[in-house]
Amino acid sequence: MEPPVRPTSETGRLEAFSDGVIAIIITIMVLELRPPEHPSLAALAHLWPVFMAYGLSFAQVGIYWVNHHRLLDRADSSGTRLNWANLLWLFSISLIPFGTAWYGEFPGQAIPTALYLTTLLLPGLTYIWLEKEAMCSGDRDPENRIEHDVQQRKAMFSTAFYAAGIILAFVAPAASIACTAIVAIVWIAPGSRIDRWFGGGSTKLSS
Amino acid sequence: MEPPVRPTSETGRLEAFSDGVIAIIITIMVLELRPPEHPSLAALAHLWPVFMAYGLSFAQVGIYWVNHHRLLDRADSSGTRLNWANLLWLFSISLIPFGTAWYGEFPGQAIPTALYLTTLLLPGLTYIWLEKEAMCSGDRDPENRIEHDVQQRKAMFSTAFYAAGIILAFVAPAASIACTAIVAIVWIAPGSRIDRWFGGGSTKLSS
Amino acid sequence: MEPPVRPTSETGRLEAFSDGVIAIIITIMVLELRPPEHPSLAALAHLWPVFMAYGLSFAQVGIYWVNHHRLLDRADSSGTRLNWANLLWLFSISLIPFGTAWYGEFPGQAIPTALYLTTLLLPGLTYIWLEKEAMCSGDRDPENRIEHDVQQRKAMFSTAFYAAGIILAFVAPAASIACTAIVAIVWIAPGSRIDRWFGGGSTKLSS
Amino acid sequence: MEPPVRPTSETGRLEAFSDGVIAIIITIMVLELRPPEHPSLAALAHLWPVFMAYGLSFAQVGIYWVNHHRLLDRADSSGTRLNWANLLWLFSISLIPFGTAWYGEFPGQAIPTALYLTTLLLPGLTYIWLEKEAMCSGDRDPENRIEHDVQQRKAMFSTAFYAAGIILAFVAPAASIACTAIVAIVWIAPGSRIDRWFGGGSTKLSS
Numbered sequence: 165m166e167p168p169v170r171p172t173s174e175t176g177r178l179e180a181f182s183d184g185v186i187a188i189i190i191t192i193m194v195l196e197l198r199p200p201e202h203p204s205l206a207a208l209a210h211l212w213p214v215f216m217a218y219g220l221s222f223a224q225v226g227i228y229w230v231n232h233h234r235l236l237d238r239a240d241s242s243g244t245r246l247n248w249a250n251l252l253w254l255f256s257i258s259l260i261p262f263g264t265a266w267y268g269e270f271p272g273q274a275i276p277t278a279l280y281l282t283t284l285l286l287p288g289l290t291y292i293w294l295e296k297e298a299m300c301s302g303d304r305d306p307e308n309r310i311e312h313d314v315q316q317r318k319a320m321f322s323t324a325f326y327a328a329g330i331i332l333a334f335v336a337p338a339a340s341i342a343c344t345a346i347v348a349i350v351w352i353a354p355g356s357r358i359d360r361w362f363g364g365g366s367t368k369l370s371s
Numbered sequence: 372m373e374p375p376v377r378p379t380s381e382t383g384r385l386e387a388f389s390d391g392v393i394a395i396i397i398t399i400m401v402l403e404l405r406p407p408e409h410p411s412l413a414a415l416a417h418l419w420p421v422f423m424a425y426g427l428s429f430a431q432v433g434i435y436w437v438n439h440h441r442l443l444d445r446a447d448s449s450g451t452r453l454n455w456a457n458l459l460w461l462f463s464i465s466l467i468p469f470g471t472a473w474y475g476e477f478p479g480q481a482i483p484t485a486l487y488l489t490t491l492l493l494p495g496l497t498y499i500w501l502e503k504e505a506m507c508s509g510d511r512d513p514e515n516r517i518e519h520d521v522q523q524r525k526a527m528f529s530t531a532f533y534a535a536g537i538i539l540a541f542v543a544p545a546a547s548i549a550c551t552a553i554v555a556i557v558w559i560a561p562g563s564r565i566d567r568w569f570g571g572g573s574t575k576l577s578s
Numbered sequence: 579m580e581p582p583v584r585p586t587s588e589t590g591r592l593e594a595f596s597d598g599v600i601a602i603i604i605t606i607m608v609l610e611l612r613p614p615e616h617p618s619l620a621a622l623a624h625l626w627p628v629f630m631a632y633g634l635s636f637a638q639v640g641i642y643w644v645n646h647h648r649l650l651d652r653a654d655s656s657g658t659r660l661n662w663a664n665l666l667w668l669f670s671i672s673l674i675p676f677g678t679a680w681y682g683e684f685p686g687q688a689i690p691t692a693l694y695l696t697t698l699l700l701p702g703l704t705y706i707w708l709e710k711e712a713m714c715s716g717d718r719d720p721e722n723r724i725e726h727d728v729q730q731r732k733a734m735f736s737t738a739f740y741a742a743g744i745i746l747a748f749v750a751p752a753a754s755i756a757c758t759a760i761v762a763i764v765w766i767a768p769g770s771r772i773d774r775w776f777g778g779g780s781t782k783l784s785s
Numbered sequence: 786m787e788p789p790v791r792p793t794s795e796t797g798r799l800e801a802f803s804d805g806v807i808a809i810i811i812t813i814m815v816l817e818l819r820p821p822e823h824p825s826l827a828a829l830a831h832l833w834p835v836f837m838a839y840g841l842s843f844a845q846v847g848i849y850w851v852n853h854h855r856l857l858d859r860a861d862s863s864g865t866r867l868n869w870a871n872l873l874w875l876f877s878i879s880l881i882p883f884g885t886a887w888y889g890e891f892p893g894q895a896i897p898t899a900l901y902l903t904t905l906l907l908p909g910l911t912y913i914w915l916e917k918e919a920m921c922s923g924d925r926d927p928e929n930r931i932e933h934d935v936q937q938r939k940a941m942f943s944t945a946f947y948a949a950g951i952i953l954a955f956v957a958p959a960a961s962i963a964c965t966a967i968v969a970i971v972w973i974a975p976g977s978r979i980d981r982w983f984g985g986g987s988t989k990l991s992s
């Protein structure tokens with residue numbers, strides 16, 4: 165009988181603004197894809213690290229967008245503190261194009277690789293404060309809790325892999341990128357099997 | 372008596388985010404239009420391939436936007452898989468400015484022309500998965516079905532023309548661009564006559 | 579008793595997409611404001627034509643946004659043709675940053691000045707088709723009609739001034755810019771007195 | 786019993802357009818973060834003034850966004866004058882990336898530092914007209930009034946600090962940046978203690 169609880173207009177504008185910023189971040193990276201200076205397939209193939217970096221970063225920003233999206237949908241509160249936590253998160257995610265561009269120029273080098281993974285890791289760290297400010301009380305429901313716990317474990321796993329990747333950058337930069345790719349697969353691959361591995365059996369438990 | 376079924380808030384945010392990304396893609400291409408270095412009409416005229424490429428790409432992205440728009444309006448489902456299908460589609464469409472920029476620099480060359488048409492074709496291919504995930508059950512209604520079939524045939528025709536254009540790029544790059552222009556005309560030209568050609572007689576059947 | 583007639587969701591998304599494109603157009607021009615190469619006031623002052631061009635173009639795009647805004651609010655129809663008319667209009671307005679950048683580099687030169695005014699004029703011409711497709715039947719009400727007529731006369735006046743400015747560019751480029759400034763003043767200055775000059779006595783007639 | 790008074794659709798579109806512009810402004814500054822030309826930590830560290838300028842400007846634009854957000858939420862009026870006041874404000878805020886870029890290139894120099902602080906100050910000045918046009922009558926309620934007065938004092942304090950910073954730029958540029966940082970802290974730091982210092986005891990009075 166009651167209408168579904170809609171996000172307040174304040175959360176609505178927060179979402180719209182965040183979507184705008186994320187849409188720009190995800191798209192301006194394509195500006196780094198400078199067309200090759202010779203009209204040959206070899207010149208194009210030579211750009212593969214830049215392409216790979218663009219593809220990986222697009223996936224990572226996409227993952228963050230999907231999660232941010234879910235978070236604000238469930239948010240119970242809105243206000244100045246949530247605004248600032250969100251702005252800090254947007255700031256940290258806005259550094260990804262910088263990390264991507266440097267990595268794309270020096271794909272096999274330790275420092276640019278480590279910085280690239282650091283820029284991918286940072287939004288995960290600032291997300292912790294954002295999550296706290298959003299105070300999703302609905303997560304206390306047993307059903308949501310399992311999903312929430314799976315998400316938390318995935319997030320911890322991602323953080324660990326990014327951190328490992330930063331260290332690996334000084335030994336084997338290619339392994340760092342493999343870490344990033346694994347994180348992307350964990351989030352993007354169709355959930356059921358991977359979710360079960362992360363402790364979720366939500367379909368059974370919630371039925 | 373019942374209010375019209377509105378897209379869920381989730382689809383709403385998907386639309387808003389997609390619109391943001393498409394708006395940026397369609398507009399950043401204008402950044403490739405570097406002003407000529409001499410203040411003369413000859414210097415301006417010298418830019419015509421860049422202008423033509425910008426105009427054509429604007430039209431193609433516009434066509435994709437109009438179709439994407441229709442698709443999400445009719446979408447029955449929303450969720451993580453639709454999110455990812457949509458992100459993959461956005462990724463493929465985000466490569467168009469890159470293809471356009473390279474083509475604009477080397478307008479008569481085989482490889483840049485072939486790549487340009489490939490970047491125009493890709494969003495058409497990723498659109499297939501997006502369409503499947505959106506699961507528009509309304510398309511089973513006889514009336515919508517005819518419109519839907521016309522759209523499908525137009526899409527197949529576009530794919531064939533792009534593919535032909537990619538091959539033609541190695542023989543006659545100008546013919547590739549003609550293929551692109553024909554695709555644009557098929558979608559933009561006032562519908563009735565072209566739609567009938569694609570098998571639609573919707574006005575008769577639906578009345 | 580009845581709820582106010584709301585724009586259809588289709589017009590809503592058209593508005594949102596257009597706003598996104600216009601927001602990008604109005605803002606990317608600031609990217610042309612390259613910081614001076616010397617940290618001196620003289621170097622900054624040297625940029626005044628670029629600043630002036632940015633300011634003028636911002637005002638012109640702003641005027642177009644305000645009018646576009648009003649048009650879609652009153653639109654009676656939505657559909658494929660309106661979509662295309664709107665995309666053509668967005669295409670023409672997207673050329674303004676290009677015209678602005680070239681003018682900013684060669685402020686006293688005939689051809690760049692003429693092109694700049696042409697890019698400012700073009701969205702006015704494509705707006706005619708857009709207006710026709712939007713079919714604002716509400717404009718037939720006597721009250722709205724007067725406002726509409728004032729708008730039409732202002733639009734014709736602007737077109738005439740831009741056209742005159744394009745010709746003047748070959749004689750006195752500074753006079754072209756004066757034409758542009760006059761157009762901006764006509765639209766931005768507080769309405770009553772200017773509106774009366776354009777034939778509006780709406781406050782009297784509508785009461 | 787009554788539904789809460791919602792902003793008119795006109796204010797809604799004004800908000801959406803402004804959010805778009807602010808999202809672009811806050812994000813394009815990251816394009817100034819050019820990746821270092823050598824893959825070393827030293828080369829990265831060498832960029833610290835550019836990073837600091839980006840971080841500070843992100844915070845300032847964020848503060849303006851939060852305040853603009855609050856203002857339009859409480860706005861009683863909408864119309865042509867509000868549109869123009871808002872466009873002028875957007876124009877002034879759009880100059881921040883320019884100021885940031887010049888400061889980032891010449892961090893210790895008087896003129897770029899003074900210009901940077903001027904671009905930060907300008908949106909504060911144009912905000913005065915915007916605030917007048919929005920005519921927030923709700924601010925006359927005693928409860929809102931205290932919050933409003935705190936905001937006004939913070940705004941005056943910010944203006945004074947920016948103005949002082951502009952003068953200090955010619956003596957000690959580092960002190961100018963300290964002024965900017967203090968302004969950021971005043972707005973971002975958790976409110977209660979700072980608000981009390983600015984004359985607010987709202988929690989007591991409103992209970």
